[in-house]
Amino acid sequence: LLDKNLKCPGFDSRSIGVFDSGFGGLTIMKSLIEKLPSESIIYFGDSANAPYGDRTSSEIIKYATDAADFLAQKNIKILIIACNTACACASKIIKQKLSIPVFEIITPSFQTVLKESKNYNIGVIATRATIRSQIYKKLIEQHNPKARVLSLSCPLFVPLLEEGHFDNKLALNLAEHYLKPLKKKKIDTLLLACTHYPLMKGIIQKVMGDDVKVIDPSLACALNLLSFLEKNGISSLNAKPKYEFYTSGDTEKFKNIAEVFLEKKIDQVLKK
Amino acid sequence: LLDKNLKCPGFDSRSIGVFDSGFGGLTIMKSLIEKLPSESIIYFGDSANAPYGDRTSSEIIKYATDAADFLAQKNIKILIIACNTACACASKIIKQKLSIPVFEIITPSFQTVLKESKNYNIGVIATRATIRSQIYKKLIEQHNPKARVLSLSCPLFVPLLEEGHFDNKLALNLAEHYLKPLKKKKIDTLLLACTHYPLMKGIIQKVMGDDVKVIDPSLACALNLLSFLEKNGISSLNAKPKYEFYTSGDTEKFKNIAEVFLEKKIDQVLKK
Numbered sequence: 001l002l003d004k005n006l007k008c009p010g011f012d013s014r015s016i017g018v019f020d021s022g023f024g025g026l027t028i029m030k031s032l033i034e035k036l037p038s039e040s041i042i043y044f045g046d047s048a049n050a051p052y053g054d055r056t057s058s059e060i061i062k063y064a065t066d067a068a069d070f071l072a073q074k075n076i077k078i079l080i081i082a083c084n085t086a087c088a089c090a091s092k093i094i095k096q097k098l099s100i101p102v103f104e105i106i107t108p109s110f111q112t113v114l115k116e117s118k119n120y121n122i123g124v125i126a127t128r129a130t131i132r133s134q135i136y137k138k139l140i141e142q143h144n145p146k147a148r149v150l151s152l153s154c155p156l157f158v159p160l161l162e163e164g165h166f167d168n169k170l171a172l173n174l175a176e177h178y179l180k181p182l183k184k185k186k187i188d189t190l191l192l193a194c195t196h197y198p199l200m201k202g203i204i205q206k207v208m209g210d211d212v213k214v215i216d217p218s219l220a221c222a223l224n225l226l227s228f229l230e231k232n233g234i235s236s237l238n239a240k241p242k243y244e245f246y247t248s249g250d251t252e253k254f255k256n257i258a259e260v261f262l263e264k265k266i267d268q269v270l271k272k
Numbered sequence: 273l274l275d276k277n278l279k280c281p282g283f284d285s286r287s288i289g290v291f292d293s294g295f296g297g298l299t300i301m302k303s304l305i306e307k308l309p310s311e312s313i314i315y316f317g318d319s320a321n322a323p324y325g326d327r328t329s330s331e332i333i334k335y336a337t338d339a340a341d342f343l344a345q346k347n348i349k350i351l352i353i354a355c356n357t358a359c360a361c362a363s364k365i366i367k368q369k370l371s372i373p374v375f376e377i378i379t380p381s382f383q384t385v386l387k388e389s390k391n392y393n394i395g396v397i398a399t400r401a402t403i404r405s406q407i408y409k410k411l412i413e414q415h416n417p418k419a420r421v422l423s424l425s426c427p428l429f430v431p432l433l434e435e436g437h438f439d440n441k442l443a444l445n446l447a448e449h450y451l452k453p454l455k456k457k458k459i460d461t462l463l464l465a466c467t468h469y470p471l472m473k474g475i476i477q478k479v480m481g482d483d484v485k486v487i488d489p490s491l492a493c494a495l496n497l498l499s500f501l502e503k504n505g506i507s508s509l510n511a512k513p514k515y516e517f518y519t520s521g522d523t524e525k526f527k528n529i530a531e532v533f534l535e536k537k538i539d540q541v542l543k544k
Binding site for chain 2: 047165
């Protein structure tokens, strides 16, 4: 009890570590900033090795464990793997390796979509690598045998969003092009299973129509984390939380894109 | 004279080596196949390190010299650096290092546009990295002080083309979006200064209108090489030339994209 008191139970001002192969995880960070406004965050984007989807499993494991080690050395209290490919390939290994809690984004994503769907006709859109892995399809259908998952890859959404086209004619054209096959099916929920896609949620909702619930899993991830921090008494009370950014790629490019993704000015991005 | 006869003067059946950071150089290879149908070609796409435009100069020099060495060890008679970024950063170093002739694509490109323009209002479109370097603007204006170069980057053309959208509504929408500022200027020639862009020459021509001559430099590169081989008596007479492909990235992805770029079936792609 004394020990606990000395450690100031109920509070832990250390940062949350978030990593992604590039920029996509910034949508997770954005939801964290919104839902957990007292938490400091250190983000690492492994842009030099992005996209992980083009790499072999052993390459992804190497990059992801390197990234996790890099953040773990920065005295973080929790690590979030905010990259679908890294979650699928390396989250088990990283959990075994690190002594801090490690969160991945796949579980809260598929749980949210199962909670929201009424007819269990579920659409999933993601990158080609994620769709090919069938990870969401398998998990959803395994947890609810009534569910039917229609998966679709939208490979040009990521470059489009990284160029800042969230909500214009180009984004609309491309969304109409990709989502056409899904519109013919009677899905009632559509999971955005790529961390970039929440940036164009508005356009996707417009194309799919009001009868389809478009699920941005970054909110579920943030709320999940919030309840974990509170339950374990390791929330932070920083009035001025710190946001730090590292990339293995070009720092200037990272800064420009990150400011667009976060809708927020960034002081500096450091090279890993 | 005897020596020359023994070496079979006038012919050299060794392959031509072509390298690019990824797929773009395949448009150069396509023109070579068309204009030099007896030449065997070995292509290397350094996809694991693409795009070079996001790398530092010293990284590009390392990757490009590694790529050049890799092809030089395959007993090629000539090397073509079919990548604008590698040409700009590393062609001098590679020329010094290799004992075979090394061709780059920048010189034939700007020479062709200067030959074709009448009013010397010249448009140049390329990737962001090439436009930022101002290499074409400087070279063109240096060789003809009357020339005015209007440069424009079209960053989404490369991912669009690598997804196979050459000649559809998406390609048209994107070309209209990017080329709008150029259409207002009185350019009479438009240089495609990115090796990918010739794939959408038709769409670009359509958007720019018949008064603008759209220059695909891959043809000039091929004709340049043809005359060099003939002058130096090192053409090949292979009735069945061999085409070999290597990539540092995913071989399956490379094969799929390369077949689309070359409009030709490929037997195999080997991992470097």
